[in-house]
Amino acid sequence: MAKVKGAIVVDFEKCKGCEICVVSCPADVIEMTKEVNAKGYHFAYAAKPDDCTGCANCAIVCPDGVITVYKIKIVVEKIA
């Protein structure tokens, strides 16, 4: 059985904190930070990176294109 695992990288200095990625994530991975970037926006980060499936929903709705998505398949061997 293969398990898909993803990871996101947020270019946080360009993030404007609109939170559209937060509601678009089906696995509720993304949250906003309490600290702010140089522009004063709370930026998005992967609060639960282990739940990310690499679906790229967050990246395709991001108006500023700050999210980069990576994905791997982990093959888990079946126990007989």
Added chain:
Amino acid sequence: MAETSSSNDIVREENLVYAKTKVLTDNVMHYCPGCGHGTTHRLVAEVIEELGIQSDTIGVAPVGCSVLMYNYMDIDMQEAAHGRAPALATAIKRLLPEKYVFTYQGDGDLAAIGTSETIHACNRGENFTIIFINNGIYGMTGGQMAPTTLPNMKTSTSPYGRDVKMMGNPLKMTELVATLPGTCFVTRQSVHSPANVRKARKAIKKAFEYQNLKQGISFVEIVSNCSSGWKMTPLQSNEWMVENMFPFYPLGDIKIPEVQVEQKEGDVLHNSLNQIDKDSKQVKY
């Protein structure tokens, strides 16, 4: 950024699923947080990259919030006078018919001062693409009432709501141009959710491909939010848009070309033309 050791193993070049397209420059966009302009810019850039027409595309920037669009797109662009983008695009396309030409206009540009240029370009059946961002308000100048403002919608120049008896009815440009014989593909999309972004991307791709048909203008309206003009947060404005804008501006294809493109075998560019969107989730990114 807090990252676990396992995610460091995933973040590698060979595992890349999605990154910002190189047709967009690295300049930080000046748009407000959550603005649909940014998403639409990215979709246009992605389509240009996918079709491999970066050096063959000429864009026409409007006047409005997206007036600085040429700073963000790594393609040839020309700034037009207010509302005159279709006239300029007509000239470009007639002089350079082998190039892909598109205009990118807001509702103040396309539906107010540029109504005449838009309607006549559509009626003449020029072969370029119009991308029309409709947020029902003049965003750049401070949220004044636009021709596309909904009835009873509050703006800074209609503080008690748009009174249709005094100020007239909202203008549905997309339905209007669909009735003209010079348009070949007319559709209305939005970019507020992942599914809608995928559909909008498909529509923009088709619009560019239909330029090869030489049957007229392909017109894509994007119903967008304007969180600053509507005085809401980005998420609230998206919800408001779904509740109020979509019933008046319903999404979907309004006109599709009757004659289909001759398919060449293995031609990726034309393969998607004859397929009608059934399941947007199948679009690969």
